Amino acid sequence: MLEQLSWKVGGQQGEGIDSTGTILATSLNRHGYFIYGYRHFSSRIKGGHTNYKIRIATKERLANADYLDILIAFDQETIDFNAHELRENGVLIADSKFNPVAPEGQKIRFFSVPLSKIAEENGSAIMRNMVAVGATAEVLGLTPETFLSVLNDRFLRKGEQVVQNNMNALKAGAQYIKDQGLDLSDLALAPGDGKERLYLTGNDACGMGALAAGTRVMPAYPITPASDIMEYLIKYLPKFGGHVLQTEDEIAAATMSIGASFGGARVCTSTSGPGLSLMMEAIGLSGITETPIVIFDTQRGGPSTGMPTKHEQSDMYAALWGTHGEIPKIVVAPATAEECFYMTVEAFNHADKYQVPTIILTDLALSMADQTVEPFDYSRISIDRGNVATAEQAAATPEGELFKRYQFTEDGISPRVFPGVKGGIHHVTGVEHTEVGRPTEDTGIRNKMMDKRLGKLEGVELPNSFSFSGDEDYELLIVGVGSTSGLIDEALERLHAEGKKVGHLHIKALSPFPIKSVQSFVDRAKKVLVVENNATGQLKNIMRFNGIKGEFISQVKYDGNPYIPSEIHTFAKELF
Known part of the structure; x- marks a missing residue:
């Protein structure tokens, strides 16, 4: 029996390719397999080739395989684009509806299967994807019941009959393969360990980490491939008394984040390369006012609009040095979905501790690929708001004087104070300023303020670097x-x-x-x-x-x- 197997389904966008892969992957994840799933898709809503490649293994794998064992083709384009990945003796199952042509010169097992016809006979052509899942299950030696819990989660809200219709289509696909009397035992999977684990993307894990860190405000503007973080928090943040605001652009998202943070909230925003460029002036404002904000930057193909749905790691320079002038900045780069969760929590603590803009740098493959992840250990989480002045400290400000929000300190980190605290009144400005925030062009103060800000991270090596x-x-x-x-x-x-x-x-x-x-x-x-x-x-x-x-x-x-x-x-x- 196989310890790992690589599977791919392909077709046109809008034909249920994602749901086919998601149902297969989620079901197998629930039965104790380790899954890694990567979607290839075009930057349009409907049409254009898309595929979903899934690696199924009995131990953790955080990358796709070099080859394919099984390819499910909903159109000829899928065969033309992907069949070369099939290993020798691999299996190609194509919908006979489009009169598929097998690739030349490859030693593979090719089956033209009436996926659409079987789906129509079981209620609707739209269930072709479920027929394909059933055919796959039979090849892998899995029972249709393997998929029942996922079908219930996905369709039960539409009624029990919808669940049953999908199960019937799945069983019909499995039965068709079984009736062919084929010997496909070499593709049978070894059993999973049955342990319960999460199955999520890096974007999901970032959203969960933001919640666990205490985020209560997220101003953001949608952009691929970062939008999933925003959509996750739209769904869950209100349940914790928080708010997501869809802003008019990334400039507004970044400046609103600064305002919310100044008010005392933990706040984040998310973007990709083009949006990060628009945020740069505001990131500088965060730096000079020492107002902590957290920004998720999910890198994609550039420059300009570039390739919005394709993978790249080309924002590193921008994240480090994109702002004009010189400010301290924290930039961290998780490597797995699990790290996206824990490092997001740490990033909020770093931002508050050092009072700096903090960028969590992911990439499209990390942010959008699905991974099996061990359940998160919330006992590992702690919240550190940094040097926040107590009510007593603020109240000690001499009468008639302003609070020294930008006080020169030995470690360069001044006490923060939130609006409404007695004795905490001070100026806030994007120009150079004194300890109480008053604008100044005094050369001595300028040098001291620059040294103070830039010295915060001097010699610092963050945990988990x-x-x-x-x-x-x-x-x-x-x-x-x-x-x-x-x-x-x-x-x-x-x-x-x-x-x-x-x-x-x-x-x-x-x-x-x-x-x-x-x-x-x-x-x-x-x-x-x-x-x-x-x-x-x-x-x-x-x-x-x-x-x-x-x-x-x-x-x-x-x-x-x-x-x-x-x-x-x-x-x-x-x-x-």
């Missing part, structure tokens, strides 16, 4: 960021099997950069390979900017698709 896996006595060190984590780890497995000594350093804080730690790993390597999804080697250059000394080799990919494990494995193998 990086992770390491692999051999301690490595010859090759592979460095990555964001969603490349699972891919690099899988490449390491293959290199280890070949007797290669390799380490994997994954960077999770771009600012403040963990300089001493990264340098110590680089010093132990004969060669350093930096893997990233952009054209110019941004992570490699950020390492150099921070003074990391070493000879770095770049592997870059910027065609809009994430890496597959074999690409990293092959490239790294040639370095020995």
